[in-house]
Amino acid sequence: MCFVEKRRRIVETARLVRLKKFSSMLSRLVSSGVLASVCLLGMALGSVLHLLVPAVPLWVSGLCGWSALVFMLLGSRSLQPFTQFFLLAGAGGLLLVWGILRGGHVSTTDILLQNNGLLVMLYCVGFLRLIAAGEGAVQESLPMGRKAFLQTLLGMQLLGAVINISILMLMAERLRAGGALDRRAAVVLSRGFSMAAYWSPFFAAMAVALTYAPGAQLYSVVLTGLGLMLVSLLVSVLELGGWRLQKVADFRGHPLHFSSLIIPLMLAVSVMVLHAWLPSVPVLMEVSITSVLLTVVFLWIKRPQSVRRELTAHVQASGARMAREVSLFLGAGLLSVGVQTLSGTFDWQPFSHFGGLQASLALAAAILVSLSGVHPVVSVSVLGSLLTSLPVDPNMLAVLFLCFWSLGVVASPFSGLNTVLRGQFDVSGMALFKGNIRYVLLMWLVASLVFFGKMG
Template identity: 35%
Template sequence: MQETTSRQRLAGVLILLGLIAQILAFTGWMPTTHIVSYLLWLAVALLWRDIPKRSRVQAGVLMGLGLLMLFVARFVYDAEVDWPAMLQGNAFVAAMLVGVSFISLVGKQQGRKKAPGKRLTGSGGILRTWLGVHFLGTILNMSTIIMVGDRLARSGPLSIPQYLALNRGLASAATWSPFFASMGVVIALAPRMEYSYVALFGLPLAMVSGLLTTFELGRRFDLSEVYGFSLAPRSLLMPATMALLVMVFHFWLTPELSIVGIITFLIPTVALLYNLHEGPRYTLRRIHQHTINRLPAMRGEISLFLSAGLLTLGLSTLVAAVAGSEWTLFESFGASQGMASFIGIVLSALAGLHPIIGVSVLASIVSLQGGEHTLFAFVGLCSWAVGTSVGPLSGINLTLQGRYGISGYRMMKNNLLYAAIMSLLTLGSIAVMSYLVT
């Protein structure tokens, strides 16, 4: 292992402090939102020269565009800009990723081992990977990408089919999972939605995604040497246990916290408790090693998420400043409006915008009545599911790029056919749902 420099060690400490500050914010003892973002951005600044060139250029462009749009909104359209808070975008998600990294401290480091269970290859392996990521991801969200991806990476560098199975398995969970980040967004924007209708249409669409992924990748690639995620009980023990704990906290212990918030503090806590049985000195040594070695190595993931958050803030601020609050895009929200909105959001994702931007902007310029809330929610969830799979700057693809080095644009290219087929199926579903609810 390459020796870390004092600069990198300091950055690792700052990242750890950012995680601690985020966890403290959950307690309500003190407001630490600004502190979290400042600590993480300072760590990125210290690690900037170590970030791979491709990621560094992309992060720099995102930051520059975000700042430019904030300046235009403020000085051209006279919009109010909270400058001290401008670095907060995606800091919450970045802190979660830091927390998830502590899962590597659960279990002793004994070198590379074969994953337990049958090492299945071929289409069956792809299907198992999709199923594992999808159903664990409905609860654990983005952290599932890391947990399953790291397990697959034990057999060697990930291949394109494995990347696509990870990507689509998680993205498709957005169509129906009540715990997914997308559901929290659309519920806030369309509070009178009926979840039963969303699940009735969204779950079958997700299952079609799995079948389509298995069939398409089997035709496009030689999968004979492509390993899938083992679904043996020992392989599922850790993620399944974490999923159970997340549900316990979500429903009973800390129902006021989001799933992302619970994951942020729960995984480091489990890792800490797991190691304490070996003694405090052993525990501190492992945390120290993780802080100075693993956390600085997350520079790619953290920088991309933070810079994408700054872009999102700049764009949303500029759009609000330009469009205002009185203009309405549609007089009503029915099948044709839903289809047009879905296509627009997915196309914006192809251009590099996260679907949350399109969904949020759309909500601000439409007026919803009755069953239109449910239709709008379904449109938002499906555009999120398709858009995050194909969008080069989606959270899923940023995670894959930052952690494993796969280009977001290469992911986009390999997902175009998949996105086109899923879009056609979604448009048909929107038409049928519109007939039932509006």
């Protein structure tokens, strides 16, 4: 009898252990972070399905995006990282209610889909970090001198154009580990990264610009942006390095190899070819699909044994990784809908004409607003909403929005760009501000001349 009782207890203990393991596994699977990641995946798949099967409503994608935000809020230990979302959404909600009370009309679909396309693009472009991290760079010693300065500036700009803030963190950490900690390096990285916003189809700035400047053509916007990028590159080289680069003779920078540029070149060419082949497909979707497909192909070629594991881990971590972007863009989208709804109930418009002078003043205002910590996407969403009824050249409007982003993030000590650099290099926000303010003023002048020439 004792033997039977002992065996029963052993079986019961084993069953409880299995139940605990299953419960633990289940709790991980249904955690708020994983559910947010699943919703983000559903957001991207919903957009692709709508493109392939138009009968599938696009609002499904938007609903998944907002659901992801809900799970992010539920799973967060502190709501402080979402402060900007609450401010933007609160202001947008008040304007929305005011507009509805005045007879304005808005649909649930408008709220769900505002900024949905650019969030899908950000999610898909995030896959590129799996293949564009620059393997082997960690073991290489840091180069020094004029060539190192140019390599760092160009490398930050070209690689940042594809994998965005990830490369900024990688380069900053590499320079920090190599002991190249000074204000010059931080300024060089901030300049190089912000330049990518002028032209890159893979940068969040381009997604925002094309979203709020309907009708803008990718080729025209990219070509104008490339011109601004080249001017800003020249200004930065002369200002930071001197006429003969004598100021950077002792500069320690990040190595750059041709192999690390293969992926950015292939992506840029692929998007341009796909856009020429399928002009009716939205550019944001072309960028999204190309990013994921090339990532999978490269992983399959380079690391076939770990493709599934790496993709799964990346998808599962997307909820935590994209919390800031999702909350920021959804909050800005709600603010934009509120502004549009309310402004549509008034006969008065802030602009009777929007030309070069107005664009120059708007850029100056956006830069000043960014200095207070307001993200450029807020300025873009507000101005874009106010200009919906005016005959503005969409290509130049998109370029203006790219300038909002590029100059706004490099000017503000509180931007995500400079926050990363402050953390990695232990430099003050004021030091970064002083290092970049002259460049910002010069590029504001250059951009203003472009707007006066193109918009009258």
